[in-house]
């Protein structure tokens with residue numbers, strides 16, 4: 001089959017937003033102020049596993065990519081999450097959020113609250129990046145095109161409904177919203193540049209759909225656990 005032109009391909013990628021996790025029932029309850037502190041802590045402790053695996057996912061993309069230009073820019077993502085020192089970076093900011101929710105960082109870091117479904121879903125994301133061509137790993141990260149609106153809505157809703165959360169807890173999202181603006185654009189540009197055959201475009205679309213499934217599976221597991229308690 002003939003490849004889609006760039007505009008058509010971009011529209012097909014963006015159309016997958018309907019499969020994104022913004023309206024997952026757990027997010028809906030989070031945004032409506034329906035969660036109690038214990039449920040928010042469980043969410044933060046489990047999202048931690050996603051946050052901490054992201055640099056390994058990004059390292060796998062770099063390991064599979066033969067292009068120095070791409071590896072050089074992608075390396076920034078690892079530094080973003082891991083920090084330039086042990087005291088900064090996205091992972092540390094996530095731990096500050098967990099602390100603002102009342103979850104001691106030791107309990108997050110030792111993963112005692114990590115649910116099996118979350119582990120399986122996040123591990124599947126890392127394994128996808130390890131085993132698939134690098135550009136498919138890149139395409140799976142395109143959920144970031146959809147993330148800024150969701151994160152803004154989340155911060156607003158959390159400020160409104162959970163006023164007990166200290167402002168220091170929101171640093172993660174403020175920082176991430178800024179970072180995602182640039183990253184989302186450059187990720188899309190890479191995918192448009194390197195997926196030029198119909199098969200490559202189909203694989204990129206499948207990668208993005210897979211990633212939406214990973215995110216849903218994470219929240220399904222948290223939601224199920226909350227419902228049991």
Ligand SMILES: O=C(O)c1cc(C(=O)O)c2c(n1)C(=O)C(=O)c1cc(C(=O)O)[nH]c1-2
Nearest residue numbers: 054090140141142143144146147150151176
């Ligand atoms: O809070 C969110 O809703 C959300 C979503 C996503 C996403 O869509 O994958 C990411 C993040 N946050 C995030 O903070 C983050 O660092 C991140 C990295 C990636 C990725 O796939 O490389 N996605 C996301």
